[in-house]
Amino acid sequence: MSRILGIELRRSAALGAVLTLLVAGAGLLYAAPERWSAGWMPLVMTQREYLVLLWPLALAAGAWQSRREHRSNVAELFVSTARPRAQRMVPTLGAMSIGVVSAYLAVLAVAAPWIFDTAGYLPAAAFAVAAVGGLALVAAVWFGLAVGRLVPSLVTAPALAVAGIGLLMVTPVADGSREWVSLVFSPMYGMGQYTDFQTVYGRVSVAQAIWLTALAATGAVLLASGSWRIRVAALLPAVLGATLAIMVVPRDDKFVVHPIDPVAQEQVCAEGSPRVCVSRIHSGLLSEVTPLAREALAILAKLPDPPTTAHEDTTTYYPDTAPPRQADVVLIPVGVDKSGHLAHKATVLSEMLRMVGANTHGCDAGGDTPVSRAATSWLTGREPVTDDPEEPAELNAEAVTLWRGLQGLPAKEAAARVAAVRRAALDCAELTGLLSRSAR
Amino acid sequence: MMRTVSAAETAPTTHPWAVHAEGLRVRAGRHLAVDGLDLALGTGVHGLLGPNGAGKTTLMRALATVVKPADGRLTLLGQPVDGRADLRRVRRALGYLPQQFGFYPRFTVREFVEYLAWLKEMPKTAIPGAVQRAIDRVGLTAKADARMKTLSGGMLRRAGIAQAIVNDPAVLLLDEPTVGLDPEQRLDFRTLLRELGADSCVLVSTHLVEDVVVACTDVVLISEGRLVHQGTPDTLIAQGGQSDAGDSPAERGYSALLRRHRAEAGR
Numbered sequence: 092m093s094r095i096l097g098i099e100l101r102r103s104a105a106l107g108a109v110l111t112l113l114v115a116g117a118g119l120l121y122a123a124p125e126r127w128s129a130g131w132m133p134l135v136m137t138q139r140e141y142l143v144l145l146w147p148l149a150l151a152a153g154a155w156q157s158r159r160e161h162r163s164n165v166a167e168l169f170v171s172t173a174r175p176r177a178q179r180m181v182p183t184l185g186a187m188s189i190g191v192v193s194a195y196l197a198v199l200a201v202a203a204p205w206i207f208d209t210a211g212y213l214p215a216a217a218f219a220v221a222a223v224g225g226l227a228l229v230a231a232v233w234f235g236l237a238v239g240r241l242v243p244s245l246v247t248a249p250a251l252a253v254a255g256i257g258l259l260m261v262t263p264v265a266d267g268s269r270e271w272v273s274l275v276f277s278p279m280y281g282m283g284q285y286t287d288f289q290t291v292y293g294r295v296s297v298a299q300a301i302w303l304t305a306l307a308a309t310g311a312v313l314l315a316s317g318s319w320r321i322r323v324a325a326l327l328p329a330v331l332g333a334t335l336a337i338m339v340v341p342r343d344d345k346f347v348v349h350p351i352d353p354v355a356q357e358q359v360c361a362e363g364s365p366r367v368c369v370s371r372i373h374s375g376l377l378s379e380v381t382p383l384a385r386e387a388l389a390i391l392a393k394l395p396d397p398p399t400t401a402h403e404d405t406t407t408y409y410p411d412t413a414p415p416r417q418a419d420v421v422l423i424p425v426g427v428d429k430s431g432h433l434a435h436k437a438t439v440l441s442e443m444l445r446m447v448g449a450n451t452h453g454c455d456a457g458g459d460t461p462v463s464r465a466a467t468s469w470l471t472g473r474e475p476v477t478d479d480p481e482e483p484a485e486l487n488a489e490a491v492t493l494w495r496g497l498q499g500l501p502a503k504e505a506a507a508r509v510a511a512v513r514r515a516a517l518d519c520a521e522l523t524g525l526l527s528r529s530a531r
Numbered sequence: 532m533m534r535t536v537s538a539a540e541t542a543p544t545t546h547p548w549a550v551h552a553e554g555l556r557v558r559a560g561r562h563l564a565v566d567g568l569d570l571a572l573g574t575g576v577h578g579l580l581g582p583n584g585a586g587k588t589t590l591m592r593a594l595a596t597v598v599k600p601a602d603g604r605l606t607l608l609g610q611p612v613d614g615r616a617d618l619r620r621v622r623r624a625l626g627y628l629p630q631q632f633g634f635y636p637r638f639t640v641r642e643f644v645e646y647l648a649w650l651k652e653m654p655k656t657a658i659p660g661a662v663q664r665a666i667d668r669v670g671l672t673a674k675a676d677a678r679m680k681t682l683s684g685g686m687l688r689r690a691g692i693a694q695a696i697v698n699d700p701a702v703l704l705l706d707e708p709t710v711g712l713d714p715e716q717r718l719d720f721r722t723l724l725r726e727l728g729a730d731s732c733v734l735v736s737t738h739l740v741e742d743v744v745v746a747c748t749d750v751v752l753i754s755e756g757r758l759v760h761q762g763t764p765d766t767l768i769a770q771g772g773q774s775d776a777g778d779s780p781a782e783r784g785y786s787a788l789l790r791r792h793r794a795e796a797g798r
Binding site (some may be wrong): 092094095098101102159163164165166167168169170171172173174175179 | 592595596597618619620622623625627629631632633634635636637638642645646647649650651652658694
């Protein structure tokens with residue numbers, strides 16, 4: 092059997108499938124590395140999203156391989172041999188699945204060096220996401236083999252690929268806002284990432300694995316069967332698998348719609364003081380973030396009761412979460428650039444000092460731009476400038492006036508007024524006028 | 532050359548005939564291409580002759596267990612072949628070269644013959660040696676590692692014979708094996724046939740009466756799905772007279788038998 096498997100690996104469509112999937116998968120990943128450069132989980136999720144192309148390709152590869160038997164007219168000879176059809180199909184099924192799984196893993200291997208130095212956090216869920224991706228390709232190629240056998244036409248492979256893309260596209264539209272349905276039946280659904288903290292819950296992966304295994308089983312039975320009765324029976328695994336998967340998949344939005352991994356969000360701190368921490372998934376960036384964050388803390392130290400700690404801003408918009416407003420903590424905006432390093436290095440400091448280092452998440456008011464800008468400028472000792480060309484000129488002019496006023500004050504009084512602005516910002520209170528009157 | 536002989540090979544045969552058909556009827560589509568054929572074949576090389584449409588290929592397909600007989604009795608190696616029988620044991624002892632030999636073009640000769648050996652459920656350890664021997668016997672040694680799609684017509688035919696004989700079949704069915712072979716290859720093939728017929732039942736379908744006379748121990752002539760004549764090449768030759776059509780005694784015997792059969796059928 093192993094020798095025959097070797098022959099099939101060399102001579103079947105498995106090699107072509109490996110090459111096609113590898114080129115397509117790696118090409119898509121490297122076309123936009125910023126989508127997955129933040130870590131292992133973003134990488135495996137992005138790869139799953141690209142199943143939009145790889146999954147239909149695997150379907151087509153299966154159908155293409157199946158046509159070999161029809162095209163080469165071997166049925167007459169093979170029927171006269173002793174080995175049952177089901178056994179004869181085992182090396183083909185094996186070779187094709189080895190092909191697609193190794194292509195899927197090879198794509199990961201090609202992407203891994205890109206983030207190897209910067210990606211630290213490798214949760215078990217990442218292995219589950221990648222495993223389900225490989226399983227999705229096996230199910231596709233087996234099902235494609237079955238369809239190619241039942242309809243041995245030249246157009247079967249391309250038609251099946253188009254149908255596969257159509258299915259992946261239509262499922263989320265047709266699920267009637269029951270996202271968990273799409274999550275079960277579309278191996279790429281839910282892999283679009285709004286934050287680096289996004290994850291796929293274990294029960295979701297289990298439900299997907301159940302459905303894909305059932306689909307693969309149906310494909311294998313259809314391929315191996317000799318009679319129409321068995322072909323009808325082959326639908327049984329698919330029906331059972333779909334039912335079981337629907338029973339297993341969680342339906343709570345918390346697990347379905349852009350779920351967040353709280354462990355990835357946990358703060359990991361640098362050694363030494365003052366304390367500087369980033370989220371676990373960005374822990375590889377700690378050495379890049381720490382000097383900038385400590386510089387910001389040093390600038391804020393001019394204030395009475397200055398903040399002593401800097402944490403990563405782990406705000407997410409889908410779902411809407413934000414770190415608590417704490418007086419002694421300054422938030423660090425951490426983005427990852429396409430090479431996996433800290434993005435927007437030049438603006439991290441100014442972003443940290445905006446609003447005088449106060450976390451204003453959840454405040455209704457947008458704050459008073461001239462006041463906060465003037466206060467920040469007093470801290471840095473640089474004249475206020477705008478970074479928004481659309482902004483009305485009088486806003487910055489007012490900030491400059493307020494800043495000059497602060498500079499004219501004794502340092503202690505100026506520091507007290509700026510500290511008042513920071514306190515007010517933390518309380519979501521009104522900032523207007525705080526720099527113009529003496530701080531109590 | 533020495534080889535291991537299995538218990539099954541040395542077991543005494545319990546069946547008088549390797550192939551035994553009684554009143555056999557086989558359909559080709561809706562047409563009864565084999566229509567009440569009685570035939571008994573033992574060890575040796577049997578040449579199957581007959582005009583186009585006589586039912587030679589349909590008979591071959593029935594003996595190869597590809598089509599089920601519509602009526603009558605057919606036993607292969609003592610085992611009945613009908614719709615319900617488990618044919619696995621019989622099929623292990625079959626070798627078959629179909630008239631239209633299908634193959635996987637990307638496989639090498641060695642790979643394809645090995646694949647067929649696997650399909651014939653040969654013991655794993657015996658396969659590599661048997662594959663090499665079969666390829667050597669048909670004279671494709673130099674082409675063993677060439678892709679099937681690169682072979683000429685004659686080479687393909689020989690690759691087809693190699694896959695048919697790889698399992699040392701007790702019943703070997705060759706449907707027009709000499710198509711595409713050049714004269715020298717045909718001579719080699721006759722030698723191979725004689726070797727094979729020494730200990731197995733070989734049925735060779737052909738249009739070449741001369742091949743049959745030279746290489747076969749037995750001649751089977753069928754027409755319109757029925758047995759017309761079965762005997763040695765000498766008895767075939769004895770049927771012909773100077774007035775019968777043909778360039779050789781055997782061809783004249785062949786024409787005479789067919790002419791007489793048609794006359795009887797027309798009566």
